[in-house]
Amino acid sequence: MTPDAISLRQALLHADPRLSRFDPLPRILSFDDFDRGHCGWSPLVGNYEGSLDTLLPGYRELTGPMLSTLSHWDGGSHGSYDGSYALKLATRPKCDALSVGIKRLTFRKACPVRLEFYMTFKPEATEPVLSDRDVRSVGFLFDLQVGDRVGAGGQRVMPHMRYLNSSDGVLQQKWQFKRRSPTFQDIGDGAETVSHFHLDDNGWEDLPDGNQRLCYNEIATKVNWHYVRFDFDIASMRALDFQCNDRRFDVAAFDSIRIPAMKNLWCMLNVALFAQADTDKRTFFYLDSVCLSGDF
Amino acid sequence: MLRESSTSVITRNEIWRGDSASEPIEAGWAREAIFFVRALRPAHGPLAQAFAEISPDGMHWVREGSGITLPEQQDAVVALRVSHFGNWLRLRTVLPDRSEYAVLVTVHLK
Numbered sequence: 001m002t003p004d005a006i007s008l009r010q011a012l013l014h015a016d017p018r019l020s021r022f023d024p025l026p027r028i029l030s031f032d033d034f035d036r037g038h039c040g041w042s043p044l045v046g047n048y049e050g051s052l053d054t055l056l057p058g059y060r061e062l063t064g065p066m067l068s069t070l071s072h073w074d075g076g077s078h079g080s081y082d083g084s085y086a087l088k089l090a091t092r093p094k095c096d097a098l099s100v101g102i103k104r105l106t107f108r109k110a111c112p113v114r115l116e117f118y119m120t121f122k123p124e125a126t127e128p129v130l131s132d133r134d135v136r137s138v139g140f141l142f143d144l145q146v147g148d149r150v151g152a153g154g155q156r157v158m159p160h161m162r163y164l165n166s167s168d169g170v171l172q173q174k175w176q177f178k179r180r181s182p183t184f185q186d187i188g189d190g191a192e193t194v195s196h197f198h199l200d201d202n203g204w205e206d207l208p209d210g211n212q213r214l215c216y217n218e219i220a221t222k223v224n225w226h227y228v229r230f231d232f233d234i235a236s237m238r239a240l241d242f243q244c245n246d247r248r249f250d251v252a253a254f255d256s257i258r259i260p261a262m263k264n265l266w267c268m269l270n271v272a273l274f275a276q277a278d279t280d281k282r283t284f285f286y287l288d289s290v291c292l293s294g295d296f
Numbered sequence: 297m298l299r300e301s302s303t304s305v306i307t308r309n310e311i312w313r314g315d316s317a318s319e320p321i322e323a324g325w326a327r328e329a330i331f332f333v334r335a336l337r338p339a340h341g342p343l344a345q346a347f348a349e350i351s352p353d354g355m356h357w358v359r360e361g362s363g364i365t366l367p368e369q370q371d372a373v374v375a376l377r378v379s380h381f382g383n384w385l386r387l388r389t390v391l392p393d394r395s396e397y398a399v400l401v402t403v404h405l406k
């Protein structure tokens with residue numbers, strides 16, 4: 001783009017109340033304002049063959065997204081960042097329980113992509129106490145695979161990042177990534193389907209200088225929205241940058257789960273958001289909005 | 297503008313025994329809901345009813361409307377319609393001793 005075109009684009013973005021709080025790359029792949037519905041965010045259903053009984057244990061109890069007005073017993077509807085509705089992931093009321101929302105796309109160019117969203121998280125307000133250690137973590141991941149002409153050595157790459165809020169009742173408040181490859185298992189009797197559970201609690205590593213205290217607020221029903229940005233280059237399959245609120249983090253040490261390319265996932269561009277409970281209370285993870293953009 | 301419509305699976309291949317319920321769902325954007333309950337395997341034990349519940353906060357629940365008899369045969373489906381429900385919805389049952397159902401519960405909202 002010419003300098004004039006860049007300036008014009010920037011001015012248009014800044015004048016649009018929906019996009020002004022984002023910094024998208026030149027092409028917006030999706031902008032999910034949940035006042036327009038679920039916008040393609042669906043539950044993560046694990047792989048199975050023949051019967052749901054063949055799901056790996058980690059996938060059996062996953063819950064999926066819904067549209068929420070952040071309704072609370074003491075204050076009524078909190079509302080979303082902008083409008084009435086946010087996307088909500090709610091775990092079961094069980095320690096270790098997970099909830100996942102996933103958006104499934106493919107890419108037309110292996111290029112840098114940028115995931116931006118505003119998020120907040122809280123435990124279900126089942127008791128009138130601070131409850132700041134009931135949420136274990138919230139996080140996001142990409143699930144990517146090279147195009148079908150890349151040839152030998154092509155990979156499926158899964159960058160994971162989570163905010164570990166609390167673990168076994170102790171505040172942690174730090175960002176973590178995961179690069180340990182999980183074990184694949186055959187599913188069913190047909191020898192056509194495999195599965196791996198990559199969201200378990202094992203294998204997470206601390207992001208260097210990744211400690212960050214967020215705005216939890218003072219009771220379980222007050223929420224504040226936080227900005228998150230993650231840049232990843234699909235061409236080199238490397239993380240480029242990561243930001244949460246006023247902090248930018250060095251991602252030189254970040255790496256991803258890397259697996260040999262699979263037979264039916266070419267050009268996959270999946271984005272997932274997830275939350276996990278640290279106690280027997282539901283964890284709620286809210287998003288409004290989510291912007292995915294690409295540099296092409 | 298086209299009307300919003302969505303389908304959510306709120307119980308997937310769970311074994312219901314005793315006092316059991318789906319996970320709650322916020323559905324304040326919708327005007328009507330239909331629960332479908334499908335038996336994934338033949339039911340065991342005496343027949344039982346399921347009923348919709350509504351809530352002011354997702355934590356305290358009150359029964360809404362009449363119930364439906366849970367399906368006995370594998371892949372049999374029953375439906376329960378609900379309207380004017382506010383925001384929170386779930387499906388609940390209280391099964392007699394020795395009863396057991398493997399269910400898939402979906403709620404269709406628009």
